[in-house]
Amino acid sequence: MTTTIAAASSASSSSSQAAAAAAATSTSTPPEPKQQRRRFPPLAPGSVAPEEYEARLEEKVERVRSLLAGVLPSSRSEEPLRAGEEDGGRQQREPAPFPLEVFASADQGFRLRAEFRVWHDGGDLYYVMFDTVRSKLKGGVKEESLGGVGARERERKREKEDRSLERKKTKKTKLFFVHSETLR
Amino acid sequence: MKPPPKVRIDHFPVGPPMMNALMEETLAAMREDKGEGDDDGEEEAAEAAQEEEGQEEEVVETTARRRQLRRRKHSKSRGGPLRRKLFQANFHTTLSGECIVTLIYHRNLGGEAEGAAWEAAAELLRQRLLRAASEFGCRSVDVIGRSRGVARVVEKDHVQEELEVEFGGRKNGGEREEGGGAAEPSPPSSPSSSSSSSSPPPRRSLRYRQTEGSFSQPNGRVCESMLGWAWRAALGSEDTPRRRSDDLLELYCGNGNFTAALAPAFRRVVATEVSRSGVASAIVNLAENAGEGDDVVVARADAERVAAALAALDKGEREGEGGGGGDTIAAAVAETAEKDDENNAGENEAADDVFAGVVPTSLGGNADLSTFDLRTLFVDPPRAGVGLVTGRVLARFDRVLYVSCNPESLAADVAALVSAKGEGSDSAFGGQRGGGTHEVTAAAVFDQFPYTDHIECGLLLERKKKEELN
Numbered sequence: 059m060t061t062t063i064a065a066a067s068s069a070s071s072s073s074s075q076a077a078a079a080a081a082a083t084s085t086s087t088p089p090e091p092k093q094q095r096r097r098f099p100p101l102a103p104g105s106v107a108p109e110e111y112e113a114r115l116e117e118k119v120e121r122v123r124s125l126l127a128g129v130l131p132s133s134r135s136e137e138p139l140r141a142g143e144e145d146g147g148r149q150q151r152e153p154a155p156f157p158l159e160v161f162a163s164a165d166q167g168f169r170l171r172a173e174f175r176v177w178h179d180g181g182d183l184y185y186v187m188f189d190t191v192r193s194k195l196k197g198g199v200k201e202e203s204l205g206g207v208g209a210r211e212r213e214r215k216r217e218k219e220d221r222s223l224e225r226k227k228t229k230k231t232k233l234f235f236v237h238s239e240t241l242r
Numbered sequence: 243m244k245p246p247p248k249v250r251i252d253h254f255p256v257g258p259p260m261m262n263a264l265m266e267e268t269l270a271a272m273r274e275d276k277g278e279g280d281d282d283g284e285e286e287a288a289e290a291a292q293e294e295e296g297q298e299e300e301v302v303e304t305t306a307r308r309r310q311l312r313r314r315k316h317s318k319s320r321g322g323p324l325r326r327k328l329f330q331a332n333f334h335t336t337l338s339g340e341c342i343v344t345l346i347y348h349r350n351l352g353g354e355a356e357g358a359a360w361e362a363a364a365e366l367l368r369q370r371l372l373r374a375a376s377e378f379g380c381r382s383v384d385v386i387g388r389s390r391g392v393a394r395v396v397e398k399d400h401v402q403e404e405l406e407v408e409f410g411g412r413k414n415g416g417e418r419e420e421g422g423g424a425a426e427p428s429p430p431s432s433p434s435s436s437s438s439s440s441s442p443p444p445r446r447s448l449r450y451r452q453t454e455g456s457f458s459q460p461n462g463r464v465c466e467s468m469l470g471w472a473w474r475a476a477l478g479s480e481d482t483p484r485r486r487s488d489d490l491l492e493l494y495c496g497n498g499n500f501t502a503a504l505a506p507a508f509r510r511v512v513a514t515e516v517s518r519s520g521v522a523s524a525i526v527n528l529a530e531n532a533g534e535g536d537d538v539v540v541a542r543a544d545a546e547r548v549a550a551a552l553a554a555l556d557k558g559e560r561e562g563e564g565g566g567g568g569d570t571i572a573a574a575v576a577e578t579a580e581k582d583d584e585n586n587a588g589e590n591e592a593a594d595d596v597f598a599g600v601v602p603t604s605l606g607g608n609a610d611l612s613t614f615d616l617r618t619l620f621v622d623p624p625r626a627g628v629g630l631v632t633g634r635v636l637a638r639f640d641r642v643l644y645v646s647c648n649p650e651s652l653a654a655d656v657a658a659l660v661s662a663k664g665e666g667s668d669s670a671f672g673g674q675r676g677g678g679t680h681e682v683t684a685a686a687v688f689d690q691f692p693y694t695d696h697i698e699c700g701l702l703l704e705r706k707k708k709e710e711l712n
Contacts, residue, residue, distance in 0.1 A: 101693050106255045111692060118697050119687050125649040129660050129701070130682050159686040161467035167258040168692060171460050173332045174251060174265075176272075183272055185251040185265065185331065191694070193246040 103187040111165035119160055130156040256693075260378040261335045264343055267374035268331060271367050275322040323359040324367060334454060337462040339381035340401035342454050343371060344388060352392040360387050364396040386454055400453045405462065407503055408470040409444050448502050449530050456519050457496060461690045468645065468698065469503040471686050475643055475702040476507045476618065485509065485535065488617040491552075491639075493545040493632065498524035500620060500645070501538060502531040511538040512614060514548050545623070549632040555611050556638055617641065627651030633658065637679055642703040647690070649699050656680075659703055680705050 098114050101107060107114070123130070132155075174185035254262055320326055327349040334342040345364075351357050364385040371383045384401070387394040448469070452458040459465035477486065486508050495501045495513035497520055505511050505528065513528075515521050521542040528538050541548075619636065621628055622645040628636070633655050636642050642659070646652035659680040684702040691697065 100695070102249050104249065104251045104254050104256055106693060114693060115689050118689070118695070121695075122649045122687050122697055122699055126653050126685070126699070126701075129653050129656055130685060131660075156682065156685060159471065159684070161464060161471065161686065161688045163461055163464045163689040163692045165692065166255045168461050168463065169256045170258065170261075170335045170337070170462050171333065171458070172254065172257050172261065173330060175248075175330055176328045177248065177250070178328075183325070183328070184269065185254075186248040187251055188246040189249050190246045 100191045102192070103189055106166045108165040115160070115162055119158060123155065123158060132156065257333065258335060260341065260375050260380050261333050263375040263378050264333055264341060264371055267371050268343060271370060272321070272325045272328065275325040277320045277322040277326060323363045334401065336401050336403040336452065338402055338404040339379045341375065341380055341382065342384045342386060342401055344386045344454060347387065347389040349389060350392065351387050351389040351394050357394055361394055361396055364394070368396055400451050403450045403452050403462065405448045405450065405466045405469065407446050407448055407466050407473070409446055409473050450497060450499065450502070451523055451526050452497065453519055453523055456523065459499060459690070464688050464690050468688050468700065469500065471700060472500055472643060472645065473503055473507060475684050475700070476504050476620070489614040490618045490620060491616045492620040493548060494621055494623050495524055495540065496520045498527040500622060502527050504620060505536040505538050506533050508618065509537065510614060512541065512616070513538060514541045514543045514545065516542065516544045518542065545628065546631040549635045552611060552635050552638070618643065622646070625651065627655045640705045642680065644703065645698065645700040647696060647698050649697070652699060652701065656701065656703060
């Protein structure tokens with residue numbers, strides 16, 4: 059599984075020759091099963107994970123490759139090896155994946171257009187997005203991971219407790235404060 | 243159905259710093275935008291909270307109760323002309339630094355007093371946003387207010403984007419194309435390929451008008467990669483980029499994003515798009531980027547109708563007759579107009595206006611498809627793909643350059659080209675593809691939408707040479 063992915067990853071530097079070379083030298087494996095387990099769960103809307111960018115892209119590229127499996131020729135499998143190319147004899151018959159030229163994005167600040175719902179919360183207002191992607195996942199979204207309805211409910215409860223404590227000291231209360239670190 | 247959970251966005255690393263600056267400043271302005279009687283807001287909220295506290299023992303709030311609370315909170319959020327009933331905020335930034343902030347309201351901005359108050363506040367916001375975002379490269383800000391059926395524009399509704407595109411010879415799979423290049427000789431009689439000035443520079447800056455609310459590629463840098471790849475794929479194997487001697491048909495040309503980049507690669511180009519605003523933008527963008535020797539016709543027509551016109555033209559040629567009534571793009575345009583007229587008869591004049599600008603004067607109004615040597619097709623269709631009608635004409639092109647945001651519809655659309663129909667031969671050869679009139683000679687993946695499942699991909703399909711067909 060990892061070998062073909064490695065071929066794709068080296069291409070993400072947008073050097074197609076590197077991709078072709080990597081594809082030619084890697085020990086190819088038989089086509090993967092169609093239903094791959096995804097290694098990376100979707101992110102909350104509006105967030106990035108630069109340290110995972112390359113690996114996430116590789117996963118996507120592999121998915122594209124499997125979706126296009128019926129269309130892409132299994133290239134170079136019948137072409138003779140070029141002179142001087144180092145290659146083990148046993149690899150000669152195995153088809154190399156067709157080179158996919160991969161163009162990576164910046165890992166943040168890449169999206170030039172965005173739309174936000176504006177949420178009026180008491181005296182305050184802020185932007186919200188809807189977590190449509192993750193709410194469609196099997197089993198739903200884990201509440202503690204985002205500021206969804208459940209998290210807000212719990213947050214509100216905690217605030218109430220805080221407020222009653224606060225009120226003992228002063229009449230002035232701050233309302234509808236949401237801890238930002240729980241709402242990434 | 244339960245709505246998807248909301249996520250509060252305080253910081254938006256997906257967008258560039260310029261966008262974040264605009265977002266923050268917009269929010270700050272909204273928070274300061276107090277209306278009459280807003281001072282008691284806190285007090286009222288405190289009352290509401292106390293009421294809530296009284297019911298603390300009630301562990302599970304019913305949906306109805308939650309809605310009631312929310313409604314009350316909304317009625318409390320008054321604010322001034324900018325803030326009151328603000329429902330959505332859209333941010334449109336560009337690599338060039340021109341930005342649009344669109345504010346959408348659940349209140350009518352149409353009234354004279356209401357509109358004037360909003361526009362005055364929006365102008366102040368516009369200046370404030372420009373000051374805040376200028377240190378991040380922001381060059382201009384426009385603010386647009388929308389409510390049902392109303393748009394108030396301060397000062398304009400479009401931005402100018404600038405993309406730097408790497409042109410140059412094709413790098414990928416060049417060795418596969420040696421024979422193919424020879425099969426397409428460029429005759430010396432070709433109007434433009436003989437002069438050296440027609441060779442485009444290796445790097446070009448393309449300028450595009452993007453209209454608020456209309457589609458534009460969301461990831462500017464990746465769009466630059468796409469344009470460069472499409473250019474190299476379109477040109478073919480030649481190391482030194484040179485204008486081809488045949489013509490290009492582009493369907494779904496939108497605002498001319500790809501058309502402007504590909505025009506210098508072909509003798510002539512026919513680009514079609516069904517959306518009125520798309521065609522209008524395309525005309526502006528093509529004029530803006532027109533290089534020496536570029537020859538582009540933009541026509542407002544439905545892709546399927548153009549495909550049908552093309553199929554009729556081919557049929558007419560095969561039968562040795564001079565083509566039927568459906569052989570010109572004018573017919574496709576007329577049909578599209580008719581279809582429109584059925585839908586909204588009142589817009590006839592507007593449609594005529596667009597048509598008047600659609601076809602460059604040199605062609606006198608109609609582009610007769612039979613006068614073009616259309617051997618390359620470029621499509622970047624919507625997610626659903628090109629569909630059956632257009633799919634059938636793919637095979638008539640020697641080269642099909644297909645960019646898609648949906649690999650599944652892409653695979654379905656080109657399946658008939660690369661594999662013999664109805665044969666189960668694929669499995670017999672252990673996954674080797676056989677049959678079919680075309681084969682994929684270049685493939686690319688563009689990460690337009692990082693961290694999502696969406697991805698853009700491109701294929702170049704070329705007709706197999708005779709000896710390869712069996």
